[in-house]
Amino acid sequence: MSTKLAGAFLVIFIFGLATAHGQQKGQYILGTNGLNAGIQPGPGFSYGNQGTIYWADRLKGPDGVAIPTIGSFDLRLDQNFFIYTSKYKFLGGTIGGFVDLVIANASVVAPQIGLDAGGVGITDTFVQPINLGYHFPRVDFTVGFGFIAPTGRYTRNPNSSDNLGSGYWGYLPNVGGTVYLTKDKATFISVFSAYEFHGKKRYTNITPGQTANFEWGFGQSLPIHKNFLQIGAVGYGQWQTSETTGSVPSVVRNSRYAVAAIGPQASFLVPKWNLNLFFRYQPEFAASARVEGSTLTFGGNISFPVTK
Numbered sequence: 001m002s003t004k005l006a007g008a009f010l011v012i013f014i015f016g017l018a019t020a021h022g023q024q025k026g027q028y029i030l031g032t033n034g035l036n037a038g039i040q041p042g043p044g045f046s047y048g049n050q051g052t053i054y055w056a057d058r059l060k061g062p063d064g065v066a067i068p069t070i071g072s073f074d075l076r077l078d079q080n081f082f083i084y085t086s087k088y089k090f091l092g093g094t095i096g097g098f099v100d101l102v103i104a105n106a107s108v109v110a111p112q113i114g115l116d117a118g119g120v121g122i123t124d125t126f127v128q129p130i131n132l133g134y135h136f137p138r139v140d141f142t143v144g145f146g147f148i149a150p151t152g153r154y155t156r157n158p159n160s161s162d163n164l165g166s167g168y169w170g171y172l173p174n175v176g177g178t179v180y181l182t183k184d185k186a187t188f189i190s191v192f193s194a195y196e197f198h199g200k201k202r203y204t205n206i207t208p209g210q211t212a213n214f215e216w217g218f219g220q221s222l223p224i225h226k227n228f229l230q231i232g233a234v235g236y237g238q239w240q241t242s243e244t245t246g247s248v249p250s251v252v253r254n255s256r257y258a259v260a261a262i263g264p265q266a267s268f269l270v271p272k273w274n275l276n277l278f279f280r281y282q283p284e285f286a287a288s289a290r291v292e293g294s295t296l297t298f299g300g301n302i303s304f305p306v307t308k
Contacts, residue, residue: 025257026196026211026238027124027148027170029077029102031295034234034265034280035217037192038141038176040096040133041085041303048081048301056284056293062255064288073291076105077123079299085133087306093132093143100126104152104164123152123164126172138185141177146194148172154202168208169199190217206246209256212239217265228269234280235262240289255289274303 031052054075059067080103085096104123131144152165174194181187196211219232240256265280277300284292 025290026213026240027166027198028126028172028194028196028211028213028238029079030213030236030238030259030261031215031280031282031297032079033176033190033192033215033217034278034297035188035190035219035230035232035267036178036276037190037215037217038178040094040131040135040140040142041083041301042305043085043087043094044303044305046081046083046085046301046303048079048083048299050077050079050081050297050299052077052079053296054293056291058287058292060287060290060292062251062289064286073293074106078103081301090132093134096131096133096142097129097144098131099128102126106164119153119164121153121164124166124170125149125151128174138180138183139177141175143175144173146172146174148196150202166208167202167204171197171199186221188219188221190219191215201246204246206244206248209240209242209244212241213237219265219267221269226272228271230265230267230269232265233262234265234282235260236282236295237261257287257289259284259287259290259292261285261295274305276301 029052032050052075054077055072056074057072061067080101081098082101083096083098085094088095102123102125103121105120126146126148128144128146131142133142134140148166148170150165150167150169152163154163154165154167172194174192176190176192178188178190181189192215194213196213198208198210200207213236215234215236217232217234219230222229222231237258237260239258244252261282261284263280263282265278267276267278269276279298281294281296283294
């Protein structure tokens with residue numbers, strides 16, 4: 001493949017930052033969940049802050065083969081979760097919901113075609129107006145429906161180099177759960193899945209293909225005085241499941257992006273303060289029709305229970 005074409009692949013395949021052709025990734029932020037997925041906080045308010053650093057300098061073609069190119073993609077996200085859990089139930093599940101306000105700092109460099117793009121600002125917002133939490137002795141799980149609002153900057157100019165949003169609405173039914181393998185809940189498996197239905201991209205006739213997302217974790221809790229250290233392995237996968245339609249290059253129409261990742265996570269839980277601090281690192285593999293890199297995620301959650 002020529003250097004010029006490799007550069008074109010880089011522009012098309014890295015998150016739609018520098019072109020309106022079509023976004024070679026889903027809207028869901030990979031690595032958002034890890035250990036303890038599907039555990040709904042108790043009644044009250046919670047706040048979570050999660051930093052994500054993603055970097056990549058490898059580009060994979062639709063066949064999964066690396067494309068020789070010079071360049072890099074760097075993305076830094078600050079996710080702010082505002083979570084509410086009520087005391088009320090519906091269909092046997094406790095009603096809750098959240099808003100995820102995301103600030104992004106992105107950079108794309110492709111010297112072959114003279115591209116040096118990026119920007120800083122609010123990107124798309126994930127809103128889950130309702131989820132239902134279920135709690136059993138050995139299982140916790142949630143079922144929810146959310147949408148991603150295109151609140152990030154997305155201009156009419158198809159050659160804009162500082163777009164931070166996708167430019168279209170997304171609709172995400174999702175389910176998550178944690179299964180405790182031991183009676184004391186010290187050993188557990190977590191899973192989370194969300195499916196994306198995409199609307200039409202603003203100012204275009206393009207509708208991005210649908211996307212399936214899956215995250216998992218296997219962990220062990222270790223008591224430390226009155227607190228707990230959790231260690232384990234986590235991973236994620238993302239697959240485009242339908243064709244992108246509209247005025248897109250054939251390389252986009254005829255390809256399906258995919259990626260997987262696996263790595264470690266460590267969490268520190270302080271029950272007295274309703275505090276959870278975590279760190280996870282997930283290098284990617286098996287990518288196709290997109291960049292392949294690594295995801296570093298860290299942050300914490302704190303809950304403010306409703307007093308009786």
